[in-house]
Amino acid sequence: MTTRLPRPATYAALYETAPQQETAGARTWLTRAANFVVAVSQVEPGAVLARDDNPDEYFVFVHKGGARIQAGGEHIDAAAETLTIVPPGASRVEATAAGTLVRVFSKHATDLVEASANNAVYADGAPEVAPLVSWPDPPAGFKLRHYVLADYARPDTNMRIFRTTNLMINVLAKRLVPRDIHKLSPHSHADFEQASLVVEGTYVHSLRWPWTPDMDMWKEDEHVEIGSPSVTVMPAKVVHTSRNVSEGDCWLIDIFGPPRLDFSNRPGLVCNADEYPMPEPATAS
Known part of the structure; x- marks a missing residue:
């Protein structure tokens, strides 16, 4: 039986490394795990983070600043310290103020997986991690869902x-x-x-x-x-x-x-x- 070396932890100090993606007004750092990708973007007003055909839902956390999030014919104006779930398909996140936007995608966003700074850590496919199996679809359908975090403090x-x-x-x-x-x-x-x-x-x-x-x-x-x-x-x-x-x-x-x-x-x-x-x-x- 072949014994595998233990998987190392990833420590991604984004403040001292170059971003993996740069577009007009946005610098984005990508860090993956076996089943998901974390995308942290420093944005200027007007910067657009778009997905043409994302295969499944993803999260948008507005840490600082603000964003207009559009998908499926809907839009939400998201202020700082809010969380939004974006449905599958085409979507657009436009910064309305300078700040930090965080998006979390599943491993099905393969372009982001492959662009992640630590992608090589998972070259073996991470067999010790249970596979990503989706739970049931939301009964009300896929749509923008928005949460003001202060409303959920307990x-x-x-x-x-x-x-x-x-x-x-x-x-x-x-x-x-x-x-x-x-x-x-x-x-x-x-x-x-x-x-x-x-x-x-x-x-x-x-x-x-x-x-x-x-x-x-x-x-x-x-x-x-x-x-x-x-x-x-x-x-x-x-x-x-x-x-x-x-x-x-x-x-x-x-x-x-x-x-x-x-x-x-x-x-x-x-x-x-x-x-x-x-x-x-x-x-x-």
């Missing part, structure tokens, strides 16, 4: 989770002071990856790879400090936790593909669960 959780048919985003609440080092949350995922997008502040990501029978395959723990904007991809099976280490606003967004069953099985946790059914065998009782 006192009992720092999570704001949204899903599509094959993606999930957890827009965590901002942290104003460094995280308590005695209250961290190390955990791992058996067969899926997590991308952590830092949009404000500085974080330390700590990762620990499992041991195998072959000691030559062991990896040292990693504790990587990274600023914003940045994308870190935690491999499947790797124990990880993150903590903000800077003062002031610190903001982290976690991304998954496909949607997580454990989150989806908790009643009321997914903010738009009523719009996106779960697969029948996994429906919560």
Whole structure:
């Protein structure tokens, strides 16, 4: 039996690297995981990010600035700190102010997958990651869906989770002071990856790879400090936790593909669960 080297984490410090795409008024950094792509764009007013025939839905998060999002004969004017789901097909995101726009696509956006800075990390196809299988279509059909994040803040959780048919985003609440080092949350995922997008502040990501029978395959723990904007991809099976280490606003967004069953099985946790059914065998009782 051939033993594979453990998959490395991706640490993409976008603020110190060149973008993968440049168009009029827009500079875009692309970072992939096995099942999805994160596109972070610094934009000027009038910049257009267009998809002629995207095969499935994608997310648009307006961090700073604003955008007019058009698809399927509809449009939405999205302000800062909002999230929009864009339907399959042709779409257009036009910046209405200077700022930062984040789009999250599934692996079916193959042109973006291939253009990602870390595409070579997945040359083997990532067999340890479960395949991307879409959940049921939304009963009301594919259309623009828009969410003002402030409307979903809750006192009992720092999570704001949204899903599509094959993606999930957890827009965590901002942290104003460094995280308590005695209250961290190390955990791992058996067969899926997590991308952590830092949009404000500085974080330390700590990762620990499992041991195998072959000691030559062991990896040292990693504790990587990274600023914003940045994308870190935690491999499947790797124990990880993150903590903000800077003062002031610190903001982290976690991304998954496909949607997580454990989150989806908790009643009321997914903010738009009523719009996106779960697969029948996994429906919560």
